[in-house]
Every structure is written in C-alpha cells, then in structure tokens.
Amino acid sequence: MANIKQIFEEVKIECKKVKWPKKEEAINVTLLVTALSLAISVYIGAFDLLFRKFISNLASIFGG
Numbered sequence: 001m002a003n004i005k006q007i008f009e010e011v012k013i014e015c016k017k018v019k020w021p022k023k024e025e026a027i028n029v030t031l032l033v034t035a036l037s038l039a040i041s042v043y044i045g046a047f048d049l050l051f052r053k054f055i056s057n058l059a060s061i062f063g064g
Contacts, residue, residue, distance in 0.1 A: 021029070
C-alpha cells in the first residue's frame, strides 16, 4: 500500500513541474489541428475521387 501512495505523491510532484499552456494557446493549437485535419481530409477525398474516376475510365477502355 505504501508503494501506491508513493506513486501518487510522485505523480503529484511531477504534475507541478509541467508547464501547462495558457487558455489562448490551447485554443489556437486546437483550431490549427482542426483546420489541418479538415484540409488533409479534403485533399485525400479529392485524390480518392480522381483516382476512382481514373480507374473507372481505364476499366471502361479495357472492357472491365
């Protein structure tokens, strides 16, 4: 039981050492990650659409 108590005490000490971001910084990083995720999703979706049409056209040319 002493080991568990010691672990939690050490975790508490380590959490005090962490440099937590300010609210504005956290919001900005969250917005950046969301925007990049959406941009990459659109890029991959467009590539998938074009690739699918390309394969479909090849299949129709070669009798697939």
